[in-house]
Amino acid sequence: MENEIEKAYEAKKYEDTIYKRWEKSGAFTPKVDKKKTPFVISMPPPNATGVLHLGHAVMLAIEDILIRHHRMLGDSTLWIPGTDHASIATQNKVEQLLAEKGLDRHKLGREKFLEEVKKFVANSQNTIRNQIRKMGSSCDWSRERYTLDEGLTEAVQEVFVRMYNDGLIYRGNRIVNWCPRCESTLADDEVDYKEKNEKLYWIKYGPFTLATSRPETKLGDTAVAVHPKDKRYKKWIGKKVTIPGVIGDFEVIVVADESVDPKFGSGIIKVTPAHSFVDFEIAQRHKLPIKSVIDQKGRMMKNCGKYAGMTTTECRKAILVDMEKMGMLEKVEEYTHNLSVCYRCGTPIEPLISKQWFIDVDKPVIQDGKKKKSIKEKAIEVVKDGEIKIVPGKFKKTYFHWMENLHDWCISRQIWFGHRIPVWYCDGCEEAIVSRTKPAKACPKCKANKWHQDSDTLDTWFSSGLWTFSTLGWPKKTEELEYFHPTSVMETGYDILFFWIARMIIMTTYTLGEVPFKTVYLHGLIRDKFGKKMSKSAGNGIDPLEMIEKFGTDAVRLSLVIGGTPGNDMRLYEEKIAGYRNFINKIWNGARFTLMNVTEEDIKLQFDQTMVKTLADKWILTELQKLIKETDNNLKNFRLSDAGLKIYDFIWSKYCDWYLEMSKGENKNPAVLLFVLRSFLKLLHPFVPFVTEKIWESLNEKTMLLSSEWPKYDKTLVFTKDADTMEIIHQLIGKIRSLRSELKVESGKKIHAIIHGGKHTEALEKQREIIMKMGTLESLEIKKQGPKIPDSKAFFIGEVETYLPLKDMVDSGKELTRIKKEIEQKEQFIKSLESKLNNKGFTANAPKEVIQKETARLLEEKSNVKKLKELQNSLK
């Protein structure tokens, strides 16, 4: 019919239009329908900082496959998209942009700066929305959310208030990771480590000599520590010692602490509790005084004498010069160590003491039967119990390890962009009140009536930790929340298992008393051809949009899904995408050919079993049923790659290579051609939605493919025996072709063949035309049996004997040696089979099917050898 269909599929021409039709159809927007099973994915919200990369692309591809599959299964399927305000990341990005214009946030002031951020965010949200659409993602735009939306902000405040009232949130003066550039705290896992070559200074320290990499912190020392068992220093323990310093003498106490390694340096360390985590802990254990000397901008404080106001780096230089002058510097060594840096801007972290808000992860607050559990215990429990399943399972261990070692979570950030901490202080007496809105009453302590809000904002992961339920309307009791939560699958990269997954589990089990999701699916990172991480600086990044432009979305999606397994990194490069583009084209042409061979009437016909006619029909239908079963099984177990590969193989190697080829000529059966086409389009649709939908348009269907019904396994369409016969014919044709090629018979030249078919004679006779056509035969003689035919090339498939009388091409001498070799090989194989089958251990332990299979194979090989021997005799 549609002769005008173009030869090659041009993705670009159709994709945008198809996406618009889907969106308009309302299929992306499910309703609360108690008769249906809900299936829900909360899309990990991309940071509102700009463009999407391959990491997003792979996430969108995988999630869309799951979503489309479930939608076709008839579930009430919801995929909520959104964006994350990503406080530090976004603020930094805008600061960079301002810096290009010679501005900075302090010059602008908080309000104006936030205006700038708002504009920037709105812009990148638009970009992100378009890119998500480009990937073909069938998400529910009507429910799109942003972590700074009014509703989500309300959820954040509500959770904060609840946690505060439960005593989980407290304010404390503690040592924190401080980024002097961002001028903010960072959580432990927001610190990166960079290996760096540094200098180790050996300095005279009163009666001791010790090694330090940070001489400038000497100004904040309040103790020295040694290992309790270190004999060298035993007599000093507990003593107070006066140390001469660059700004005068000071006193320290000598303490014994297990954390000191006697083998490193001189075995003695100076303790600077205010500017080192380890030292802070030592100070806590020994109740040492704490002296801060570095401020929040990374500058030396007023108590540092002549060094006051210098940055730490300047101070180090200056102090070294002074130490040298005073003869305190003994030697300098090179050493490498891991420098902690800010994960957002790379600036070295300055540990310092600061008053911050924390979440207590160990306080038992969750009532569970008679016991009370901490949020940490609960988060461990839900994974241990299997209430949350992690795919692949290996990440469970990592999760437990991280969770078990979790310290109190510092949630306040001195960033302007984000959710303001809902705490109000009295102008008069600094009394703090936790409240979502400005207190209307006067201060209960001093009766003043002026309040100011805490200037800090919350860690961005605090709000994203609520994502699965805040997006469904919580704290309001919405229908949606009740119906769609817990969500079904959380799919994301394994790199944010801690940042995000762990926090969602903590925050949701605490707040709702239920898990945020039932399954966590973690995908790997996309790397370049050489296995390197893609990055802007390395210039090896691949832009998904560019690839979509070049090869089409469907091809990009397949290249991101096939060949990958959960939790493992995957390499991507253009040739790979091009390969899948070729497959898309193959689908297109397979469909095109099918459509060219059917009529309008055929298309309108409803398929039923009575339309099954030929052996080929029965074979392809049997294969199709097998495929449906396998696909269901693979998708259920999140084996997307396997599922995709199997469908790929079915379409290319079975439908196109064999069924379509066999349909050329008198054998074609439009009903089955169309039925199989429709079925595999459905199976394929979740993977490559655009090309399948485009083809579907030509099939006179009432609904779009995305809303069509998923194929069901139908055992009345399984014809095992016929399918087996067809396999024999395939082998037979394959062998004929292979021999032709081996004997260098010209491609187009027709040859003769004689088949002794045994019990398959009748079936083979029926397929005479196909065998002749596909084997390029001039004549074909089929009979039940007969003597071996000399001067011909012969081969045996089970009972079926085939002879190609190519007298002039067959060298009977060579043929004899070949046959001899084959017999030898086969006899050896028979021997191994026999010994296996005679082995009592095997027959006693192996499953029945395996024994049956091996027995059958033995019989077949034996019969082959028998035939080969007869052939051998006839040639002699």
Add this chain to the structure above:
RNA sequence: GGGCGCUUAGCUCAGUUGGUUAGAGCAUCUCGUUUACACCGAGAGGGUCUAGGGUUCGAAUCCCCAAGCGCCCACCA
């Protein structure tokens, strides 16, 4: 320092609870314009599954050990 993972054809990777004479795509070689597709078709070559032990009737698959590579966590002044 602690933990995890990977090592299978020239390249990129599959290989489910142990049961094949170990698979796919790309690349290579030979042939080919025939009712769709050269983004194609037909055929072929190519692997002692990193090395070494063990368990088992049977190991690419399970256990031990070694090497190389990679990741995560902790972090030493």
